[in-house]
Amino acid sequence: GMTLRRLVVWTADPMRRLRTLASVVDSCQGLKGGALCSAIHAHLRCGDPFDVALVRGILNQVARPVRCLLDQWIYEGELRDNNDEFFVSGDDGVAEDKLWREKYAIRKPMLPSFVPHELAEKILLIGKSIDFIRRACRDRSPIGGSSRESKDDAVATIELTFGDVPGSPLHQSIDLAYRETSKRLLEILYTKYNFLGHLKAMRRYLLMGQGDFIRHLMDLLEPELEQDAKHLYLHNLTGTLESAVRATNAQFDDPDILERLDVRLLELSAGDTGWDVFSLDYHVDGPIQTVFTHDTVRRYLRIFNFLWRAKRMEHGLASVWKSQTSRTREIRWMTELSEVLHLCYTLGASMMNFVNQMQYYITFEVLECGWAELEKAVGQANDLDQVIAAHDTFLDDVTNRALLGPQSTTLLRQLRTIFDLIVQYQRAQEDVFTAAATEAERRCGNASNQGEAGETRRFIEEDVYGMTARLGVLAKSYQGAVRQFLAGLDDHNDVSLKFLCFRLNFNEHFDVPKRRDDLHLN
Numbered sequence: 001g002m003t004l005r006r007l008v009v010w011t012a013d014p015m016r017r018l019r020t021l022a023s024v025v026d027s028c029q030g031l032k033g034g035a036l037c038s039a040i041h042a043h044l045r046c047g048d049p050f051d052v053a054l055v056r057g058i059l060n061q062v063a064r065p066v067r068c069l070l071d072q073w074i075y076e077g078e079l080r081d082n083n084d085e086f087f088v089s090g091d092d093g094v095a096e097d098k099l100w101r102e103k104y105a106i107r108k109p110m111l112p113s114f115v116p117h118e119l120a121e122k123i124l125l126i127g128k129s130i131d132f133i134r135r136a137c138r139d140r141s142p143i144g145g146s147s148r149e150s151k152d153d154a155v156a157t158i159e160l161t162f163g164d165v166p167g168s169p170l171h172q173s174i175d176l177a178y179r180e181t182s183k184r185l186l187e188i189l190y191t192k193y194n195f196l197g198h199l200k201a202m203r204r205y206l207l208m209g210q211g212d213f214i215r216h217l218m219d220l221l222e223p224e225l226e227q228d229a230k231h232l233y234l235h236n237l238t239g240t241l242e243s244a245v246r247a248t249n250a251q252f253d254d255p256d257i258l259e260r261l262d263v264r265l266l267e268l269s270a271g272d273t274g275w276d277v278f279s280l281d282y283h284v285d286g287p288i289q290t291v292f293t294h295d296t297v298r299r300y301l302r303i304f305n306f307l308w309r310a311k312r313m314e315h316g317l318a319s320v321w322k323s324q325t326s327r328t329r330e331i332r333w334m335t336e337l338s339e340v341l342h343l344c345y346t347l348g349a350s351m352m353n354f355v356n357q358m359q360y361y362i363t364f365e366v367l368e369c370g371w372a373e374l375e376k377a378v379g380q381a382n383d384l385d386q387v388i389a390a391h392d393t394f395l396d397d398v399t400n401r402a403l404l405g406p407q408s409t410t411l412l413r414q415l416r417t418i419f420d421l422i423v424q425y426q427r428a429q430e431d432v433f434t435a436a437a438t439e440a441e442r443r444c445g446n447a448s449n450q451g452e453a454g455e456t457r458r459f460i461e462e463d464v465y466g467m468t469a470r471l472g473v474l475a476k477s478y479q480g481a482v483r484q485f486l487a488g489l490d491d492h493n494d495v496s497l498k499f500l501c502f503r504l505n506f507n508e509h510f511d512v513p514k515r516r517d518d519l520h521l522n
Contacts, residue, residue: 013050016050016051017054020043020051020054020055021054023043024039024040024043024055024058027039027040027042027043028040032083032084032085033065033066033083033084033085033086033087033110034066034085034086034087034107034109034110034111034112034115035109035110036062037059037062037063037066037112037113037114038111038112038113038114040055040058040059040062041059041112041113041114042113043055044056044059063112065085066085066086066112069081069085069086070086070123073086073088073123073126073127074123074126074127074130074173074174074177075177076130077126077127077128077129077130077131077133077134078127078131079104079127084107084110085110086107086110087106087107087108087110087111087112087115087120088104088105088106088107088123088124088127089104089105089106089107090103090104091103091104096135096136097289097290099131099132099135099136099290100128100132100136100290100384101290101293103128103131104124104127104128104131105124106120106121106124119170119171119174122174122175122178123174125178125181125182125383125385126174126177126178126181126182129181129182129184129185129383129384130143130181132185132287132290132384133181133184133185133188136286136287136290137185137188137189137192137193137287139188139192143180143181143184178383179382182382182383182384185383185384186381186383186384186387188287189287189288189384193286193287193288194254194256195288195291196378197254197257198257198260198282198284198288198292199291199378199391201253201254201257201260201261201282202282202292202300203367203371204250204253205250205261205280205282206280206282206300206301206303206304207300207303207304207307207367207371207398208304208307208308208311209367209371210248210249210250212248212249212250213244213245213248213249213250214311215315216244216247216248217240217241217244218311218312218315219315220240220243220244221237221240221274221278222315224236224237224240224274225273225274225275225278226273226274226275227273227274228272228273228274229265229268229272229273229274229276229277230268231274232265232274232277232278234263234265237263237265237278238262238263241261241262241263241280245258245261260282260283260284261280261281261282262280262281262282262283263278263279263280263281264279264280264281264301265277265278265279266278266279266305275308275309275312278308279301279304279305279308280304281301282297282300284297290384290388291384291387291388291391296391296392296395299395299399300395302399302404303395303398303399303402303404306402306403306404307362307402309416309419310355310358310359310362310419311359313351313355313419313422313423314355314356314359316422316423316426317348317351317352317355317422317426319426320348320425320426320429321348321352323429323430323433324344324345324348324429327433327437328341334436334439334440336464337432337436337464339464339468340432340464340467340468340471341432343468343471343472343475344429344432344471346475347425347471347474347475347478348425348429350478350509351422351425351478354418354482354504355422357500357503357504358415358500358504361496361500361503362402365401365496365500366397366398366401366402366496367398370394370397370398370401371394373394373397374390374391374393374394377390377393377394378390378391400494401494401496401497403415403497407492407493408492410488411485411488411489411492411497414481414484414485414488415485417481418478418481418482418485421474421477421478421481422478424474425471425474425478428467428470428471428474431467432467432471435463435467439463479510482504482510483510483511483512486501486504486505486510486512487512489501489504490512
């Protein structure tokens with residue numbers, strides 16, 4: 001017959017099951033989707049096989065909708081999450097050119113505890129890649145390996161709950177989809193949209209890798225850029241740009257790339273010349289805007305502006321040297337100019353050495369080394385995020401090592417001061433040779449020698465002494481500016497800039513103040 005003891009024995013398992021269910025229900029109040037799965041999954045850690053089996057059966061049923069959303073996302077790139085239950089969220093209001101960076105994100109509260117964050121990032125990347133291929137790249141062709149395989153729902157759901165076990169079927173399926181979709185996306189960008197070609201074009205034109213083109217363009221533009229910036233016209237500069245392309249090896253570049261190359265005038269300020277506002281530009285559109293965003297192109301233009309200014313110094317000093325070589329023969333017999341000419345030669349040689357060393361550092365140690373690392377990183381990239389990260393790292397390195405970073409503001413200001421002094425030196429030397437040529441012509445034309453002594457005395461006292469004093473002040477200002485610049489380099493945290501300081505002052509010509517650390521050690 002029925003006894004209380006038998007009743008207790010017979011109801012022990014149901015009561016135990018009810019207690020477990022009550023505990024599960026209490027912990028799941030107000031939860032849904034991935035958060036609900038996490039709450040249920042927490043009960044698997046109790047250690048009781050009876051409770052674990054019960055909770056696992058519940059979890060398999062609850063996780064089915066999440067698995068369905070996951071399959072739609074990684075195989076079709078579609079997000080049909082009307083109730084915000086999936087751990088990937090989407091913003092339909094984001095523009096197409098910002099699709100990759102801003103449209104999709106991980107919704108952390110809905111990330112199941114049994115799906116590691118690294119795996120969730122791969123899942124996000126898979127669906128985002130498929131959607132990017134379909135929408136931004138306008139490619140509807142099937143992606144190999146991303147077709148949905150027919151699986152039993154229960155088995156598929158169990159695989160989902162074992163996402164935290166490396167090597168599980170879920171890991172394998174996600175890895176396969178990740179490899180196939182990422183490979184397909186990079187293939188489209190590299191072939192259909194010529195991403196690598198545009199990247200190299202940025203290097204050749206905005207980072208001045210096409211040396212013959214830049215030099216010829218600078219020669220053609222020099223007369224116009226010497227004018228006040230208000231007198232520049234874009235159509236004239238564009239015509240000059242086209243002439244430079246036709247006259248150099250740039251003419252053999254891809255026509256699509258050459259069509260994107262353009263001229264831009266920066267914002268005008270009072271007293272600006274054409275050199276201060278001129279800039280090349282490169283127009284980018286389509287899916288490659290994901291890498292070459294507006295901010296990225298703006299960083300390229302900032303680097304170009306710096307390189308253009310440094311190249312102008314080299315170009316100007318080369319012109320100064322040519323002028324010295326040709327015009328000195330005409331006035332060599334005027335012995336009163338020996339001191340002025342000596343100042344011109346020594347100051348010009350010092351400036352030329354400084355500019356050449358800066359150009360070597362920027363061209364080879366910054367740009368070429370950084371570019372080699374970028375090519376290697378892009379070649380090894382497995383997905384678009386890695387390509388973007390490699391490209392951003394390249395720009396960060398170039399910006400910081402080329403004195404354009406926030407920690408080098410003072411150094412950049414000092415370098416611009418040195419560049420301004422070089423421009424003043426070019427004008428001073430032109431004035432010296434112009435005055436000397438005028439005086440030489442006067443003397444040669446005065447056959448009667450009437451008043452010759454007085455005119456010569458006036459030339460020496462007014463022109464020669466004035467030019468000597470002007471060049472002396474300029475030399476002193478230049479040496480002081482270089483000393484401050486070298487001291488800043490020597491005190492910088494970047495090792496490459498410390499070596500640049502040594503290269504610029506290898507013979508200790510400039511008396512650079514020692515750092516406090518060195519003084520303390522001595």
